[in-house]
Amino acid sequence: MAYQTLTVEIDDYVALIRLNRPEALNALNSQLLSELGNALAEADQNEKVRCIVLTGSEKAFAAGADIKEMAEKSFVEVYNDDLFGAEIDRITATRKPIIAAVSGYALGGGCELAMACDFIICADNAKFGQPEINLGVIAGIGGTQRLTRFVGKSKSMEMHLTGRFMDATEAERAGLVSRVVPATKLIPEAVATARKITEKSLVAVMAAKEAVNRAYETTMREGILFERRTFQALFATEDQKEGMAAFLEKREPQFRDR
Numbered sequence: 262m263a264y265q266t267l268t269v270e271i272d273d274y275v276a277l278i279r280l281n282r283p284e285a286l287n288a289l290n291s292q293l294l295s296e297l298g299n300a301l302a303e304a305d306q307n308e309k310v311r312c313i314v315l316t317g318s319e320k321a322f323a324a325g326a327d328i329k330e331m332a333e334k335s336f337v338e339v340y341n342d343d344l345f346g347a348e349i350d351r352i353t354a355t356r357k358p359i360i361a362a363v364s365g366y367a368l369g370g371g372c373e374l375a376m377a378c379d380f381i382i383c384a385d386n387a388k389f390g391q392p393e394i395n396l397g398v399i400a401g402i403g404g405t406q407r408l409t410r411f412v413g414k415s416k417s418m419e420m421h422l423t424g425r426f427m428d429a430t431e432a433e434r435a436g437l438v439s440r441v442v443p444a445t446k447l448i449p450e451a452v453a454t455a456r457k458i459t460e461k462s463l464v465a466v467m468a469a470k471e472a473v474n475r476a477y478e479t480t481m482r483e484g485i486l487f488e489r490r491t492f493q494a495l496f497a498t499e500d501q502k503e504g505m506a507a508f509l510e511k512r513e514p515q516f517r518d519r
Protein backbone atom coordinates (compact mmCIF):
# COMPACT_ATOMS: atom_id res chain seq x y z
CA MET A 262 0.00 0.00 0.00
CA ALA A 263 1.26 3.54 -0.74
CA TYR A 264 1.42 5.96 2.18
CA GLN A 265 1.66 9.74 2.31
CA THR A 266 3.06 10.24 5.81
CA LEU A 267 5.55 7.40 5.98
CA THR A 268 7.70 5.15 3.84
CA VAL A 269 8.16 1.39 4.12
CA GLU A 270 11.18 -0.50 2.81
CA ILE A 271 11.43 -4.26 3.19
CA ASP A 272 14.83 -5.84 2.84
CA ASP A 273 16.03 -9.23 4.03
CA TYR A 274 13.07 -9.75 6.40
CA VAL A 275 13.35 -6.32 8.05
CA ALA A 276 10.68 -3.67 7.44
CA LEU A 277 12.08 -0.16 7.88
CA ILE A 278 9.24 2.28 8.47
CA ARG A 279 10.16 5.96 8.37
CA LEU A 280 7.78 8.61 9.61
CA ASN A 281 7.78 11.30 6.93
CA ARG A 282 6.17 14.63 7.79
CA PRO A 283 9.33 16.77 7.74
CA GLU A 284 7.33 20.02 7.62
CA ALA A 285 5.99 19.27 11.14
CA LEU A 286 8.94 17.32 12.62
CA ASN A 287 6.88 14.14 12.13
CA ALA A 288 4.10 15.38 14.43
CA LEU A 289 1.54 12.61 14.79
CA ASN A 290 -1.76 13.47 13.13
CA SER A 291 -4.71 11.17 12.49
CA GLN A 292 -3.53 10.31 9.00
CA LEU A 293 -0.02 9.36 10.14
CA LEU A 294 -1.25 7.22 13.02
CA SER A 295 -3.82 5.53 10.83
CA GLU A 296 -1.22 4.84 8.10
CA LEU A 297 1.23 3.58 10.72
CA GLY A 298 -1.40 1.19 12.08
CA ASN A 299 -2.02 -0.08 8.54
CA ALA A 300 1.70 -0.44 7.79
CA LEU A 301 2.29 -2.41 11.00
CA ALA A 302 -0.73 -4.64 10.37
CA GLU A 303 0.59 -5.33 6.85
CA ALA A 304 4.07 -6.09 8.22
CA ASP A 305 2.52 -8.49 10.74
CA GLN A 306 0.78 -10.34 7.89
CA ASN A 307 3.72 -10.27 5.48
CA GLU A 308 5.85 -13.43 5.48
CA LYS A 309 8.76 -11.38 4.14
CA VAL A 310 8.86 -9.40 7.42
CA ARG A 311 10.19 -10.86 10.67
CA CYS A 312 11.15 -7.65 12.50
CA ILE A 313 10.25 -3.97 12.16
CA VAL A 314 12.36 -0.86 12.68
CA LEU A 315 10.41 2.37 13.22
CA THR A 316 12.30 5.62 12.75
CA GLY A 317 11.88 9.29 11.91
CA SER A 318 14.35 11.82 10.54
CA GLU A 319 17.72 12.83 11.92
CA LYS A 320 16.13 15.91 13.57
CA ALA A 321 13.00 14.28 14.93
CA PHE A 322 11.62 10.84 15.60
CA ALA A 323 8.36 12.72 16.26
CA ALA A 324 7.80 16.06 18.01
CA GLY A 325 4.50 14.97 19.53
CA ALA A 326 0.89 14.82 18.56
CA ASP A 327 -0.01 17.42 15.93
CA ILE A 328 -0.86 20.52 17.95
CA LYS A 329 -2.44 22.25 14.92
CA GLU A 330 -4.84 19.36 14.46
CA MET A 331 -5.76 19.17 18.16
CA ALA A 332 -5.85 22.82 19.22
CA GLU A 333 -9.52 23.61 18.52
CA LYS A 334 -11.06 20.27 19.47
CA SER A 335 -13.65 20.05 22.24
CA PHE A 336 -13.83 17.41 24.96
CA VAL A 337 -16.82 15.79 23.25
CA GLU A 338 -14.91 15.55 19.96
CA VAL A 339 -11.79 13.96 21.47
CA TYR A 340 -13.92 11.70 23.66
CA ASN A 341 -16.20 10.54 20.86
CA ASP A 342 -13.24 9.96 18.53
CA ASP A 343 -11.27 8.36 21.42
CA LEU A 344 -8.47 10.55 20.06
CA PHE A 345 -5.54 8.34 19.14
CA GLY A 346 -6.65 5.61 21.58
CA ALA A 347 -7.62 3.09 18.91
CA GLU A 348 -4.56 3.97 16.81
CA ILE A 349 -2.05 3.37 19.62
CA ASP A 350 -3.85 0.11 20.51
CA ARG A 351 -3.33 -1.08 16.92
CA ILE A 352 0.38 -0.32 17.24
CA THR A 353 0.79 -2.23 20.49
CA ALA A 354 -1.23 -5.13 19.05
CA THR A 355 1.57 -5.81 16.53
CA ARG A 356 2.90 -9.30 17.23
CA LYS A 357 6.25 -9.05 15.47
CA PRO A 358 8.95 -7.08 17.29
CA ILE A 359 9.27 -3.34 16.68
CA ILE A 360 12.52 -1.52 17.40
CA ALA A 361 12.22 2.28 17.72
CA ALA A 362 15.32 3.94 16.24
CA VAL A 363 15.20 7.43 17.71
CA SER A 364 17.24 10.37 16.46
CA GLY A 365 16.56 13.95 17.57
CA TYR A 366 13.29 14.84 19.27
CA ALA A 367 10.96 12.19 20.70
CA LEU A 368 8.52 14.44 22.51
CA GLY A 369 5.01 14.02 23.86
CA GLY A 370 3.22 11.52 21.64
CA GLY A 371 6.58 10.89 19.92
CA CYS A 372 8.14 9.71 23.18
CA GLU A 373 5.00 7.69 23.88
CA LEU A 374 5.14 6.10 20.42
CA ALA A 375 8.79 5.13 20.93
CA MET A 376 7.91 3.61 24.31
CA ALA A 377 5.02 1.67 22.74
CA CYS A 378 7.61 -0.13 20.58
CA ASP A 379 9.44 -3.15 22.02
CA PHE A 380 12.74 -1.42 22.69
CA ILE A 381 14.48 1.80 21.80
CA ILE A 382 17.91 2.29 20.29
CA CYS A 383 18.74 5.99 20.14
CA ALA A 384 21.26 8.28 18.53
CA ASP A 385 23.54 10.41 20.69
CA ASN A 386 21.53 13.50 19.68
CA ALA A 387 18.22 12.08 20.95
CA LYS A 388 16.00 14.12 23.27
CA PHE A 389 13.07 12.56 25.08
CA GLY A 390 10.37 14.54 26.84
CA GLN A 391 6.74 14.80 27.86
CA PRO A 392 6.22 18.56 27.44
CA GLU A 393 2.40 18.38 27.25
CA ILE A 394 2.25 20.24 30.57
CA ASN A 395 3.45 23.36 28.70
CA LEU A 396 0.32 23.12 26.53
CA GLY A 397 -2.07 22.81 29.45
CA VAL A 398 -2.60 19.05 28.98
CA ILE A 399 -0.91 15.81 29.95
CA ALA A 400 0.37 12.78 28.05
CA GLY A 401 -2.51 10.92 26.40
CA ILE A 402 -1.17 7.80 24.73
CA GLY A 403 0.55 6.02 27.58
CA GLY A 404 3.31 8.40 28.71
CA THR A 405 2.40 8.71 32.38
CA GLN A 406 2.22 4.92 32.66
CA ARG A 407 5.04 3.67 30.43
CA LEU A 408 7.65 6.29 31.34
CA THR A 409 6.97 5.71 35.04
CA ARG A 410 7.46 1.95 34.66
CA PHE A 411 10.58 2.41 32.56
CA VAL A 412 12.46 5.08 34.54
CA GLY A 413 10.73 5.15 37.94
CA LYS A 414 8.36 7.58 39.59
CA SER A 415 10.76 10.37 40.50
CA LYS A 416 12.25 10.96 37.07
CA SER A 417 8.94 10.38 35.30
CA MET A 418 7.09 12.75 37.61
CA GLU A 419 9.72 15.45 37.13
CA MET A 420 9.54 15.12 33.37
CA HIS A 421 5.74 15.20 33.26
CA LEU A 422 5.49 18.12 35.71
CA THR A 423 8.28 20.32 34.32
CA GLY A 424 8.37 19.24 30.66
CA ARG A 425 12.18 19.02 30.74
CA PHE A 426 13.93 16.89 28.13
CA MET A 427 16.16 13.89 28.84
CA ASP A 428 19.25 13.50 26.66
CA ALA A 429 20.56 10.21 25.29
CA THR A 430 23.08 9.60 28.09
CA GLU A 431 20.45 10.12 30.78
CA ALA A 432 17.95 8.00 28.84
CA GLU A 433 20.37 5.08 28.72
CA ARG A 434 21.32 5.47 32.38
CA ALA A 435 17.64 5.55 33.36
CA GLY A 436 16.80 2.43 31.34
CA LEU A 437 14.56 4.17 28.81
CA VAL A 438 16.70 3.03 25.88
CA SER A 439 18.63 -0.18 25.38
CA ARG A 440 21.60 1.46 23.65
CA VAL A 441 22.98 4.80 22.43
CA VAL A 442 24.88 4.89 19.14
CA PRO A 443 26.45 7.70 17.07
CA ALA A 444 23.76 9.45 14.99
CA THR A 445 25.33 8.34 11.69
CA LYS A 446 25.21 4.68 12.78
CA LEU A 447 21.62 4.66 14.08
CA ILE A 448 19.86 3.00 11.15
CA PRO A 449 22.65 0.47 10.38
CA GLU A 450 22.78 -0.52 14.07
CA ALA A 451 19.01 -0.78 14.43
CA VAL A 452 18.71 -2.79 11.21
CA ALA A 453 21.61 -5.06 12.22
CA THR A 454 19.88 -5.67 15.55
CA ALA A 455 16.61 -6.39 13.75
CA ARG A 456 18.43 -8.77 11.42
CA LYS A 457 19.74 -10.76 14.39
CA ILE A 458 16.13 -11.18 15.53
CA THR A 459 15.06 -12.34 12.04
CA GLU A 460 17.45 -15.28 12.35
CA LYS A 461 15.58 -16.69 15.36
CA SER A 462 12.45 -18.80 15.41
CA LEU A 463 9.57 -16.37 14.88
CA VAL A 464 7.37 -18.47 17.18
CA ALA A 465 9.90 -18.10 20.00
CA VAL A 466 10.42 -14.39 19.23
CA MET A 467 6.70 -13.60 19.43
CA ALA A 468 6.38 -15.71 22.58
CA ALA A 469 9.31 -13.85 24.19
CA LYS A 470 7.70 -10.51 23.29
CA GLU A 471 4.39 -11.57 24.83
CA ALA A 472 6.10 -12.83 27.98
CA VAL A 473 8.26 -9.72 28.52
CA ASN A 474 5.19 -7.53 28.01
CA ARG A 475 3.46 -9.44 30.80
CA ALA A 476 6.02 -7.88 33.15
CA TYR A 477 4.35 -4.52 32.45
CA GLU A 478 0.77 -5.62 32.21
CA THR A 479 0.15 -7.98 35.09
CA THR A 480 1.39 -9.05 38.52
CA MET A 481 4.71 -10.87 39.07
CA ARG A 482 2.85 -14.05 39.99
CA GLU A 483 0.74 -14.02 36.82
CA GLY A 484 3.73 -13.03 34.71
CA ILE A 485 5.87 -15.88 36.03
CA LEU A 486 3.03 -18.34 35.39
CA PHE A 487 2.56 -17.00 31.85
CA GLU A 488 6.29 -17.34 31.19
CA ARG A 489 6.40 -20.89 32.57
CA ARG A 490 3.47 -22.07 30.44
CA THR A 491 4.83 -20.33 27.35
CA PHE A 492 8.27 -21.89 27.92
CA GLN A 493 6.65 -25.30 28.30
CA ALA A 494 4.45 -24.77 25.22
CA LEU A 495 7.52 -24.09 23.07
CA PHE A 496 8.47 -27.76 23.56
CA ALA A 497 5.61 -28.47 21.16
CA THR A 498 7.47 -26.68 18.35
CA GLU A 499 9.85 -28.17 15.80
CA ASP A 500 12.06 -25.13 16.32
CA GLN A 501 12.75 -26.15 19.93
CA LYS A 502 13.91 -29.59 18.74
CA GLU A 503 15.98 -28.03 15.98
CA GLY A 504 17.51 -25.31 18.21
CA MET A 505 18.62 -27.74 20.89
CA ALA A 506 19.78 -30.40 18.40
CA ALA A 507 21.83 -27.79 16.52
CA PHE A 508 23.52 -26.72 19.74
CA LEU A 509 24.43 -30.31 20.61
CA GLU A 510 25.63 -31.00 17.07
CA LYS A 511 27.68 -27.77 17.10
CA ARG A 512 25.98 -26.29 14.00
CA GLU A 513 23.74 -23.31 13.18
CA PRO A 514 20.00 -23.98 13.67
CA GLN A 515 17.64 -23.94 10.68
CA PHE A 516 14.45 -22.57 12.15
CA ARG A 517 11.20 -23.06 10.22
CA ASP A 518 8.81 -21.10 12.46
CA ARG A 519 6.80 -24.11 13.43
Ligand code: CO8
Binds near residue numbers: 324326345366369399
Ligand atom coordinates in the same frame (compact mmCIF):
# COMPACT_ATOMS: atom_id res chain seq x y z
N1 CO8 B 1 2.59 19.66 16.24
C1 CO8 B 1 2.46 20.37 15.10
N2 CO8 B 1 3.52 21.00 14.52
C2 CO8 B 1 4.71 20.89 15.09
C3 CO8 B 1 4.92 20.15 16.28
C4 CO8 B 1 3.78 19.50 16.85
N3 CO8 B 1 3.87 18.75 17.96
N4 CO8 B 1 6.22 20.24 16.62
C5 CO8 B 1 6.81 20.99 15.68
N5 CO8 B 1 5.91 21.38 14.75
C6 CO8 B 1 6.12 22.22 13.57
C7 CO8 B 1 6.31 23.68 13.96
O1 CO8 B 1 5.07 24.32 14.15
C8 CO8 B 1 7.08 24.20 12.76
O2 CO8 B 1 6.17 24.41 11.72
P1 CO8 B 1 6.19 25.84 10.91
O3 CO8 B 1 7.54 25.85 10.23
O4 CO8 B 1 5.06 25.69 9.95
O5 CO8 B 1 6.04 26.89 11.92
C9 CO8 B 1 7.96 23.02 12.35
O6 CO8 B 1 7.35 21.85 12.94
C10 CO8 B 1 9.38 23.12 12.86
O7 CO8 B 1 9.31 23.30 14.28
P2 CO8 B 1 10.10 24.48 15.03
O8 CO8 B 1 10.26 25.67 14.13
O9 CO8 B 1 9.42 24.70 16.33
O10 CO8 B 1 11.53 23.78 15.22
P3 CO8 B 1 12.59 24.08 16.36
O11 CO8 B 1 13.83 23.36 15.95
O12 CO8 B 1 12.70 25.54 16.62
O13 CO8 B 1 11.99 23.41 17.69
C11 CO8 B 1 10.91 21.65 18.94
C12 CO8 B 1 11.83 22.01 17.76
C13 CO8 B 1 11.61 21.96 20.28
C14 CO8 B 1 10.65 20.15 18.85
C15 CO8 B 1 9.59 22.44 18.86
O14 CO8 B 1 9.06 22.27 17.55
C16 CO8 B 1 8.53 22.02 19.83
O15 CO8 B 1 8.59 22.34 21.00
N6 CO8 B 1 7.50 21.26 19.35
C17 CO8 B 1 6.36 20.87 20.16
C18 CO8 B 1 6.73 19.80 21.15
C19 CO8 B 1 5.52 19.41 21.99
O16 CO8 B 1 4.99 20.20 22.73
N7 CO8 B 1 5.08 18.17 21.84
C20 CO8 B 1 3.93 17.66 22.58
C21 CO8 B 1 2.70 17.81 21.75
S1 CO8 B 1 1.21 17.33 22.61
C22 CO8 B 1 1.23 15.65 22.59
O17 CO8 B 1 2.11 15.04 22.03
C23 CO8 B 1 0.10 14.94 23.28
C24 CO8 B 1 0.24 13.43 23.13
C25 CO8 B 1 -1.03 12.75 23.55
C26 CO8 B 1 -1.97 12.68 22.39
C27 CO8 B 1 -3.15 11.95 22.70
C28 CO8 B 1 -4.33 12.79 22.34
C29 CO8 B 1 -5.46 12.59 23.29
